[in-house]
Amino acid sequence: MAQVRIGHSLSEGENIYRSGRKLSVQKWLVKNNIPCSLSKVPNIAILGSGGGERAMVGMLGSLSQMGEQGLLDAALYMSGVSGSTWCMASLYEKANWSSDMKQIKVVAERLGHSSVSLKDKVWKLKKYHQTNDNFSLTDVWAALLVTTIVKKIDESTLSNYQTCHDQDPYPIYTVIDQDSKYKHLLRETFFELTPHEVGYTLAGAFVETSSFGSIFNKGVLTTPKPEMDMTYLQGLCGSALADSEVILKTLKEWLKDMTTLKDHNGVQLLSTVVDLQLCQYTGCDPAPLLQTANELLEGKIGLDGCTLKLNFTGKNSIDQNKEIHTVTSALCHSFFDWHKDLKDSDFEEVDVFVKTLHKVNEKLPAHPLKGASNAYNEELLKKLNDSVKREELQSHDGPRLILQALKLYNNIIRGEDETHLVDDLNDLLKGKKMESGRDLRINKDEWVKTDLKSRKQLALGLQLDICKSFFSWFPDLKNARFYISAFVEWMLKSIYVWGAKYNFLHHMNASDLGQRLLKRKTTHFEDAGLLDNSPYMSALRAEREIDLIISFDFSAGNPMETLTETAKECKKLDISFPAINYTKTDKDFYVFKGLKKAPTVIHIPLFNIANCGSECEAYRDKYRTFQGAYSPEMIEDLMKKAGENVLNNKEKLLREIAGIVQQK
Numbered sequence: 001m002a003q004v005r006i007g008h009s010l011s012e013g014e015n016i017y018r019s020g021r022k023l024s025v026q027k028w029l030v031k032n033n034i035p036c037s038l039s040k041v042p043n044i045a046i047l048g049s050g051g052g053e054r055a056m057v058g059m060l061g062s063l064s065q066m067g068e069q070g071l072l073d074a075a076l077y078m079s080g081v082s083g084s085t086w087c088m089a090s091l092y093e094k095a096n097w098s099s100d101m102k103q104i105k106v107v108a109e110r111l112g113h114s115s116v117s118l119k120d121k122v123w124k125l126k127k128y129h130q131t132n133d134n135f136s137l138t139d140v141w142a143a144l145l146v147t148t149i150v151k152k153i154d155e156s157t158l159s160n161y162q163t164c165h166d167q168d169p170y171p172i173y174t175v176i177d178q179d180s181k182y183k184h185l186l187r188e189t190f191f192e193l194t195p196h197e198v199g200y201t202l203a204g205a206f207v208e209t210s211s212f213g214s215i216f217n218k219g220v221l222t223t224p225k226p227e228m229d230m231t232y233l234q235g236l237c238g239s240a241l242a243d244s245e246v247i248l249k250t251l252k253e254w255l256k257d258m259t260t261l262k263d264h265n266g267v268q269l270l271s272t273v274v275d276l277q278l279c280q281y282t283g284c285d286p287a288p289l290l291q292t293a294n295e296l297l298e299g300k301i302g303l304d305g306c307t308l309k310l311n312f313t314g315k316n317s318i319d320q321n322k323e324i325h326t327v328t329s330a331l332c333h334s335f336f337d338w339h340k341d342l343k344d345s346d347f348e349e350v351d352v353f354v355k356t357l358h359k360v361n362e363k364l365p366a367h368p369l370k371g372a373s374n375a376y377n378e379e380l381l382k383k384l385n386d387s388v389k390r391e392e393l394q395s396h397d398g399p400r401l402i403l404q405a406l407k408l409y410n411n412i413i414r415g416e417d418e419t420h421l422v423d424d425l426n427d428l429l430k431g432k433k434m435e436s437g438r439d440l441r442i443n444k445d446e447w448v449k450t451d452l453k454s455r456k457q458l459a460l461g462l463q464l465d466i467c468k469s470f471f472s473w474f475p476d477l478k479n480a481r482f483y484i485s486a487f488v489e490w491m492l493k494s495i496y497v498w499g500a501k502y503n504f505l506h507h508m509n510a511s512d513l514g515q516r517l518l519k520r521k522t523t524h525f526e527d528a529g530l531l532d533n534s535p536y537m538s539a540l541r542a543e544r545e546i547d548l549i550i551s552f553d554f555s556a557g558n559p560m561e562t563l564t565e566t567a568k569e570c571k572k573l574d575i576s577f578p579a580i581n582y583t584k585t586d587k588d589f590y591v592f593k594g595l596k597k598a599p600t601v602i603h604i605p606l607f608n609i610a611n612c613g614s615e616c617e618a619y620r621d622k623y624r625t626f627q628g629a630y631s632p633e634m635i636e637d638l639m640k641k642a643g644e645n646v647l648n649n650k651e652k653l654l655r656e657i658a659g660i661v662q663q664k
Contacts (some may be wrong), residue, residue, distance in 0.1 A: 328357065
């Protein structure tokens with residue numbers, strides 16, 4: 001019977017894999033005139049960052065040239081985040097792909113010229129819905145969006161890799177624990193998935209890969225569940241683009257494909273409701289859609305027994321969005337009562353569509369707080385202020401606490417000074433603790449030193465923490481007839497529900513792990529790029545003893561940000577990492593020497609002065625993260641640009657590898 005493994009050691013399977021791979025690396029070193037005993041073989045990890053299809057294609061081009069130049073055989077590990085994991089999954093479909101580079105051409109051809117039919121996507125989504133106890137938006141994202149980009153439905157599993165890739169670098173897929181990210185339990189945030197085990201990279205808690213998603217109690221498997229397939233895994237790892245606007249746009253395209261039903265009133269109603277939902281994100285005025293929506297809703301009864309009708313007169317955007325949400329809920333619940341003729345199995349895609357729309361509407365609020373605009377936050381603050389004008393509430397600590405937390409976040413995203421609000425919040429939080437016993441007060445000295453990104457994250461996490469414990473702190477407000485109750489409920493719904501899995505640590509007795517983590521029945525995982533856009537922590541796991549990291553960075557923004565952010569986190573976590581010192585940010589090759597236990601890091605940004613000249617910004621604009629699938633010409637061009645970063649630096653790579661051997 002499978003059991004949870006607590007400890008800071010590698011799995012037996014990974015150790016066996018390493019031993020075989022090191023023999024191959026030693027042969028490669030000798031072949032390249034770098035004499036080395038087996039005990040001195042360096043542990044080299046190739047890392048791929050996130051960046052959607054740009055990262056997938058860029059990683060494909062980088063690995064293609066690594067193979068062409070005879071460098072790929074030097075790597076012991078390969079680890080990815082987000083879009084790079086899509087590339088990895090596509091390559092590892094074929095056993096020992098790195099010794100036969102034809103697989104890269106096969107994948108490139110598929111990306112440029114293949115597609116997955118709507119029928120197959122619907123079939124896959126329906127299968128997820130029927131078999132996944134914790135069906136979430138990750139299932140929707142994987143079936144509808146990821147398959148559109150990777151152009152394949154892959155039903156193999158990660159544990160299949162255990163015996164068929166002995167000539168390839170050992171693959172590590174990475175995600176983050178969403179709840180731990182918000183709680184700032186950094187060691188419990190980083191999560192990895194390998195062919196043999198999955199688990200918390202730094203916290204040291206693992207379970208067999210084939211049992212991930214099964215039900216455990218006190219560390220012992222009690223109810224086996226099917227292992228997730230590689231399509232779902234790619235959705236889990238690559239959900240940085242996942243938001244309701246993207247999914248709604250995909251649903252809109254889905255409706256266009258229902259050509260035989262385009263004139264059906266029910267399908268027209270679905271289309272109109274999706275358009276109304278999209279207005280919340282695109283900023284379009286929903287008013288022109290009202291007449292059409294109300295005509296299609298004529299005679300339809302809502303969940304409260306009243307006739308459904310939209311009326312936006314005199315209402316602000318928050319209340320308009322609330323009406324849209326209410327109508328969508330009623331539509332999803334009653335659609336097949338209204339349109340019994342579409343219940344037939346011939347219209348199965350309509351059934352799946354309605355269930356998908358319901359999932360999007362149920363799980364994602366109109367404006368998730370972490371993506372909310374300045375105007376929206378200001379409107380929300382005004383509405384909350386207006387709603388607590390009752391005399392007995394103006395001096396109540398509960399409303400004041402939420403208002404101060406909102407103001408803190410609002411000031412941060414507006415770029416205004418917010419430090420004075422920290423003292424006010426700390427006064428209001430005095431004596432307040434989470435269920436786990438954790439103190440919520442902000443350390444003012446650390447706050448002043450931290451960067452803007454970290455302040456945003458801390459402020460958001462603080463708001464969610466306050467809402468989760470609000471009524472245990474202020475039970476007298478639980479039944480109050482004012483907006484604060486609805487607001488607290490809204491805030492709690494603003495947490496993205498992605499990657500829900502049964503928690504294999506549930507009810508375990510493990511003193512080294514956070515008690516809050518052990519109490520959860522389910523955990524939620526998301527794209528690691530939402531925290532760090534490169535999988536450095538997987539390579540910095542002490543047991544792997546990595547000597548050299550070759551990092552390909554496909555990020556959209558500052559090409560050095562992943563490095564600097566990782567360095568800051570390593571300092572907090574007391575993990576050895578090289579000093580990150582540089583003067584220019586447009587080079588194609590950076591080397592940061594490791595000292596003592598720190599590995600040496602080679603950092604290779606995608607677009608740079610060597611392969612793009614003065615057109616770096618033009619290339620970044622051409623290959624954006626948020627756009628549709630790339631054309632065959634774009635794929636060929638991007639692979640070439642990424643490959644040039646290897647081709648232009650082959651000798652430097654060999655020199656650094658030889659230097660690592662000499663150090664050992």
